[in-house]
Amino acid sequence: MSFERIREKLNILADAAKYDVSCASSGSTRSNKNKGLGNSTGMGICHSYTEDGRCVSLLKILMTNHCIFDCAYCVTRKSNDIPRAAFKIQEVVDLTLNFYRRNYIEGLFLSSGIFKSADYTMERLIAVAKKLREEGNFNGYIHLKSIPGASDELMRQAGLYADRLSVNIEVPTVSGLKLLAPDKKHEDFTKPMLKVKNEIIQYRAERKIIKSTPKYAPAGQSTQMIIGATGESDKDIMYSAVHYYTHYNMKRVYYSGYVPVADDSRLPALGSQVPMLRENRLYQTDWLLRFYGFQVTEILNSEHPNLDIDVDPKLGWALRNLHHFPVDINKADKVLLARVPGIGMRSVDKLIQARRFRKLNWEHLKRIGLALNRAKYFITCDSSHWEHRDLEADKIKGMILQNSSGKFRKEYGKQLQLF
């Protein structure tokens, strides 16, 4: 094969695939059978990080960037004048195996522009995965994109070879989708999602009875939403994320700050800032919902449709709900500890273990690794020194902001109010 040509294609098709933020290689365990190649251990490994700070875990490429659709937000839309390329099936297989053998990657993330039809495209993606598994004896991680509109039968096959499947919902609201991707219907996205969800449930149930039942998409499915393209509120985004978590058993919902790729009056202008801080706040909220026992309605509701930009969502919640505090570190239960700003889940576990041996004071808390600059206003411990003053939320916020720094601070850098 000609490395020159492959390199050209790789540059084009990796460049086009990079807006997909998912790069997880976790959640699937696949052992190495019969001295084959590779395994997945369930924890996932980031083999490198790009200069934008994102993890490189999988070889993330498109099969082709030819596409029959014209979605305004997408860099490979039909009307965009860019170089086009397409990989042969064998080329993707060879690249994956050779990268994998050198320990560059955990596996393959294969997506594609839609050419000819959804089914034709999906078939090609499945062919790559099948070849890797059956001819390459490859047990590494494979993430396939479910092509919107692909048939149920193909989705069933895809899950048998892939570890994870994903459909990107891209636009969080149905009205936004109509505006930006008039050729696509909302159902095109949800149909394959629903199929995959049901298959996962069914295969899992069968596996409990018959152990030899093959694995079906063991790492589940994920989706992605573009942030800041259609003027949606944080509430719109998080409520629809919760919808996908609960109705489609999503493993992950990704939030991707819109990177302007088109000169289109419906979208933010080229060169406008990527909303990275907002993206960060949404991920923080996502974590609060999935690991910290928060309900989405507590953080975002009609009174507070958008997240605070200057403080993280947990601190924001705490400042609005000061009546829950202060919390006694030595007595409070796990649920309440997890709600204190500046205490992460790891610290919660450590606190609960450590306080069985003795009452904890500030010195202990500091060494265990709490972010006391935030936590100290919300807790008491085995010490008579604690925040006795009955401070108002604004005052606490002011003091916390004054005693901390943040890399995004300059972006909302209006003069901070002095108490």
Add this chain to the structure above:
Amino acid sequence: MNNSRILIYDGSFNGFLTAIFVAFEEKVQVVGIQKSSVCQSGLFSETQTVLTQVDKAKRVWEGIKKRSRSAIKNIYFAYLSEQEGIELLLYRYVLKLFSKDGDVVRNYADGTVLKISQLARSVGREKHRMEAFVRFQLTKDGIYFAHIEPDFDVLPLISKHFRSRYADQYWLIYDVRRRYGLYYNLEKTEIVTLDLKQACTNSIHRNPALQDEEHAYQDLWNNYFKSTNIKSRINLKLHTQHVPKRYWKYLSEKKPAVQA
């Protein structure tokens, strides 16, 4: 006071465990445990050289394991951190483990316990990093060869990972700093020492020992790494936080950065 001694062992983990055994058996007031290669005698204490005995080491290992499985992991990981004075710290940890009932391992308010668990975590982090940052280069002999220079002695910890992942290829991972490597011959791994003239770091020059194809794939990987970056989101601080500069010289995707 009359039984206070510095124990000297041969530098192996088994040797260290034997030293613990001796300390317990002879009720030694331990003031230090040192490797024979770096030992310094104290002014007021005697030294005693401990001969490594695998059966004694094993008894200590099993004894700790019976007490707590996470303790044994912490001890092994923290030992591999090679920190100065780690032996004495671990000895105190073992004393705590055997002196009290209850799971002292999680008493994070205790200085020694917290320190050991933090060290073990650092070593665990380095292990994970090495599983990520090893870059194999295919030599003309058909061996996938990698150099590493980890902060801690993690080769024994990553062996299993690479053995089960790359079961169908010959590979060798060589720790340049500690001058030994692991070689996998499709059957099992063995410890090897090489007489390397120079470490095979990133180089723009073609290495005659490598297959031609190897250079092509490094080039492809390099290109991929660049194409997958989103320029409008650049965040070099985060980048170097995840991939600290000390690892760059062995990462083929960072080749241009190292050359510059």
